Amino acid sequence: MMFTEESLENVVIEYLKDIDYKYIHGSNLNRDNKEVLLLDRLEERLINVNKEIPKSSIKEAIRKIRTFETNDVFTNNKLFHKYFTEGVEVTDFIDGETKYYTIKLIDYDDIENNDFLVVNQLEIVEDGNKKIPDVIIYINGIPIVCMELKSTSREEVDIEDAYKQLMNYKEVHIPSLFYYNAFLVISDGVNTKAGTITAPIDRFMAWKKVNGDEEIKDLFSIDYRNLDTLIYGMFEKNRLLDIIKNFILFTPKGKIMAQYHQYYGMKKAINSVVNAVKNDGRAGVVWHTQGS
Template sequence: MNEEELENLCLDWFREGGWDVVYGPDIAPDGADPQRDDYAQVILKHDLEVAFTHINPQLPHECFEQVVSKLSQAESLDLITNNRAFHRLLLEGVPVEFKQDEEIHNDHAFLVDFEQLTNNRFVAINQFTVSGTKQPRRPDVICFINGLPFAVLELKSPSDENTDIWDAFNQLQTYKDEIGDLFIFNEALVVSDGYTARVGSLTANQERFMPWRTIKHEDDKPKLTWQLETLVRGFFDRELFLDYIRYFVLFESDGETIIKKIAGYHQFHAVREAVKATVIAAQEIEGVTEKRATYANEVVPGSKKAGVVWHTQG
């Protein structure tokens, strides 16, 4: 299997997971269905506008241009600083101002609906060309939510003995240098040769690019031939991916360096299960007093006993 065949297989997995799949040249500025003003533009403005209308019905449409302007203005010359600023806007909303009934109102426009999956559009696009500082660059697959590029996948041929996933990792470092605007909105980077697949944050070194071994939950670990398939079906499950972006991404700073940290698959699922168990155990149920669970993993509603999460420090 060559790289193009792997790319098409990857897109099939996205399609089966409910993502729309689009061929980049079709929506290019000179394509059959242009959705970009030029090759420097990395936001799909139409998708963002549709999402803005669905997610923020209380806001007048004039606020949309304020959102676009805010997203287009870099806070800093430093990519990671800009990425942190965007992530804050993603979670807290973009500040907007509008006039209504002769009064000035201040509100926030949200870019993603974390509660209602169907209010968002998920699109996987291959061969999306971006003009760079040295030459045009074309990542293999980019994952967009509501027109914003949240993830980049770089693939290498599984049959080429002269390349591996770390060649893909090095390619991503080049992209960050030459087409940095694409990564202002990034939440995850993926490198893969099909058999092997790793996911990491924008600041992660090779050691911090980790496999994703689950699909729906921690015990759902199918023995698939392709690690990339598990990653696409699991990490990029639309509902889980929204939850991941919302709760499992953080930034740490020592004053000079910003490090972006994202959860491993075991941390992600363990925390979700722990929260679920705690909510059940904390329920106020009339007549329920202290009650011992029959099994170690059984959570009794109203018992106030949710259990523990046991992880090694490795």
């Protein structure tokens, strides 16, 4: 079956809606097209997640995540990952006293207290460059995943072109979008793979299981099997946040994300450790990244 880019977008959106993501077309968002954050949603969620923290401190946290000291994508991405997983430290002056707060960008304790949104065809303008990524996943107003889709109906275009386009966005046209990115997804409907902003195309990998116990069953259209396995496998809300928080690491050479077998293997190993401790046993856990 031949897929158009529009049909792939629609499939991605429907899959994400099926797992309770909200959906808005990019043209329907009230925003400045030079801003990659959805500031209204971001402020609303941060106030809700950090109920005991003064609004002035929330605004300072938003200022910090909008302001970087460098234009280097990797450096800024590494800093933002720390903000996303650990919170943003701010200093505020209230009633003559200095107060220190850590503003959480995500509610890891109550997943449904976060805003999961899929947006397509969002116009972004940076330094005079106007680009429209196919699909962006926002969590609490933050563009955490970017997807590029290519049509199998055009013989001269394939998944490698999707990768090249994302790299072009990152390196030339709209680099600020990638300051906040956890990982990227590329697909032509037949092949669907995920990887980080520093990964070469041969390190973009399929996600081959929806859960850790069995291969995907005949729940979805066979035409999109590779795509739906990745969407339902990686983007279940708890799992997505778990991957971002616990299964991404930075090295001097780049950013690494666990593959599906490493993720599920680690989760099983952790369960084994817990059970072994309960039974006064012993166990060890190692996540191998190089060459695996």
